Amino acid sequence: MSEFTLNAQARNDLGKGASRRLRREAGLIPAVIYGGKEEPQSITLEHKAIIKAAESESFFSSLLTLSVDGAEQKVILKDLQRHPAKQLVLHADFQRAVNGETFTITVPLHFINEDKCSAIKLGGKASHIVNQVEIACTPETLPEFLSVDMQNVEVGQIVHLSDVQLPEGVEIPSLKLGADHNQPVATIARKRGS
Missing domain, CATH: 2.170.120.20 (Ribosomal protein L25, C-terminal domain)
Incomplete structure (x- = not known):
């Protein structure tokens, strides 16, 4: 099984305007981690890292490691929203992968x-x-x-x-x-x- 580790930061600045600023000014994309017994968590990821990982077919069907401010969690990619005309990722959704849960x-x-x-x-x-x-x-x-x-x-x-x-x-x-x-x-x- 392929191993993918992505670094992320928690974010508190939510909404359309904040997401646009992230993408335009910082080269980051907004994302959400949900599932398990924890509350959904809003994060940011480096756009370059997602684009590089998405080049591999196995990225979409592997267990991923997200390191959010140093704390690691196992997740799967549930959705990747792309720009309709440019090679840009706009948003990502991750689901927590809890051992034993289907x-x-x-x-x-x-x-x-x-x-x-x-x-x-x-x-x-x-x-x-x-x-x-x-x-x-x-x-x-x-x-x-x-x-x-x-x-x-x-x-x-x-x-x-x-x-x-x-x-x-x-x-x-x-x-x-x-x-x-x-x-x-x-x-x-x-x-x-x-």
Whole structure:
């Protein structure tokens, strides 16, 4: 699992104007930490540090360490608001990750063994319908990603959410809602003209 540590400072100056000043003058972004038994906490983070961390796919699905004025807390990233046209982060929301407590998070899907799939070797084309999925887990069982094994998939076969192998302690909440929510994840299409 990747390790990300971000330094932050508590902030008391709240509101739109204060947030704009932070972003414009100090190169900082406003953020909030919530969850657990503690009250929500308003903080500021360095914009450069968030941009650098966000370059890694695993930043969005890892347990993060936030050092707020020297006190460390384990969190997950719940939301990252970006500017619609510029490469700017406007705000971040973090949820405290309390050992033993279940939370939901979106993790990426990694499609493995496509190079060993006989249907692809014969000219079939893999199509990835979904690239990420929401899971429920505890901080101790949080996977960085889920693997979808494509080795034995045949032409025309559809891989569904229920076919994804889950680590122990990890669930896909949408599957509990019934068969209608067992959405397709990937398929292998027949070679054109055959």
